[in-house]
Amino acid sequence: IFFTAILTLECAAQDWPNLNRYREANKAIMEMRKNDSEDARKNWVVFMGNSITQNWASLDPQFFSENDYIGRGISGQTSSQMLLRFRQDVIHLVPKAVVILDNIKSMTELAQANHIKVVLCSVLPANRYGWSPEVQPADTIIALNELIKDYARSKRLIYVDFYTALVDEQKGLNPNYGRDSVHPNLDGYKVMEPLV
Secondary structure, three states: OHHHHHHHHHHHHHOOOOOOOOHHHHHHHHHHHHHOOHHHHOOOEEEEEOHHHHHHHHHOHHHHHHOOEEEEEOOOOOHHHHHHHHHHHOHHHOOOEEEEOOOHHHHHHHHHHOOOEEEEEOOOOOOOEOOEOOOOOHHHHHHHHHHHHHHHHHHOOEEEOHHHHHEOOOOOEOHHHEOOOOOEOHHHHHHHHHHO
16 A cells, blocks of 8 residues: 555656646547538637636536637646646647636747637636635735736737626625635636636
8 A cells, every 4th residue: 555655646746737637638639629620620719727727617518618618727736837738738739729827928928839829817806715814815916917917918919807807895706706715606607708
């Protein structure tokens, strides 16, 4: 048992960016879509992100399937990990566009170098984190969204403002749209969908 646990930990450490998470799903998509016309392939859009993206694809899979959207979120993942898997989970799928929620500049440059349109999204509102109650992120998120918006404008990218649609009067995630203080519920995603 001890030896098995060590091997499991070593494998997890070797796949720090979680490259294996969507490997089989990516293969299946590419195999299935080999028969699609060029026009059909031009409509693919990959959503790249963390738990917010992962939960979106899980809570409303119909939104993704009906629109040729591909969810590539991994809960708890850092933007550095996302950047490492960007090539296989976005570029190799040859989408028309990518919706990016993290590590914006590097992923934008990679996408543009591969002729993929970029859609940048605001950070969702949050005025507290249940796992770090001492952190007060509300004003930092507002400032970060201004930076993202300015970067999108300077690079002539699409900017989607989820923040304004989901914020409450305390600069947090409106409880009607959240499962907690950070993650949207299905109603929250239904607000986000027409925006994106």
